[in-house]
Amino acid sequence: MVRSSLDPGSALAAVGFVRWREATQIKLVGRTSDGAGLVVDAPVALDMVSPDAFLRLERKGRDIVASVSADGVAFVQAGRVALCAPPDSLLAGVAVAPARARCLGDAAATFCDLAWTELGPLPAQPFHRGDADANGLLELTDAVFVLEYLFLGRCASPCLDAADADDSGRLDITDAVRILGFLFLGAAPPPPPGPPGEDCGPDPGSVHLGCEAYGGC
Numbered sequence: 001m002v003r004s005s006l007d008p009g010s011a012l013a014a015v016g017f018v019r020w021r022e023a024t025q026i027k028l029v030g031r032t033s034d035g036a037g038l039v040v041d042a043p044v045a046l047d048m049v050s051p052d053a054f055l056r057l058e059r060k061g062r063d064i065v066a067s068v069s070a071d072g073v074a075f076v077q078a079g080r081v082a083l084c085a086p087p088d089s090l091l092a093g094v095a096v097a098p099a100r101a102r103c104l105g106d107a108a109a110t111f112c113d114l115a116w117t118e119l120g121p122l123p124a125q126p127f128h129r130g131d132a133d134a135n136g137l138l139e140l141t142d143a144v145f146v147l148e149y150l151f152l153g154r155c156a157s158p159c160l161d162a163a164d165a166d167d168s169g170r171l172d173i174t175d176a177v178r179i180l181g182f183l184f185l186g187a188a189p190p191p192p193p194g195p196p197g198e199d200c201g202p203d204p205g206s207v208h209l210g211c212e213a214y215g216g217c
Contacts, residue, residue, distance in 0.1 A: 013064035030081030061212020084155035124202035125211040129190035132163035136216030143176040160209035169207035
């Protein structure tokens, strides 16, 4: 499990084995933001006689990716959850519990070869300026995305640099205005690397909001 804090309602992602009726499954549970409800992925059935296997949780930007392996070398993705605004550091730990909350009695597991690996900084992510929802298009929904993030508590864009349409180094209402002005009033296009229709590129400026993932190139 990884989580943003020890508060009971904090954002988290947890992956584990579930042993039920002689079958072994792997299940990913997530809470995208503090106070939100739990989201449970559909269990993935494993072709194993026992639940002895390797589990891995990776942080990729704001995404937490769960994988499983029989040998610790070849891993298969079992689920993914996106945390809305994860802190720079997350708490990590392991636990064991009964498969069903109403089951009483002892539960036991052996954890072996626990490892914490620092993968280092990610390379600069290319993107299109103004494409706040990262779908490869510059359209009205991008301005709506920015406004919903600012005023309705929507999760942040996975590429804040793309949402920073005027390249001011902050995300505010002027970014939505810049997008709408370009789309409908003939205003100048968003600054480099430019809007969709131009080549994707990294942020050339000195102030970066961050771009963890962008799928619009």
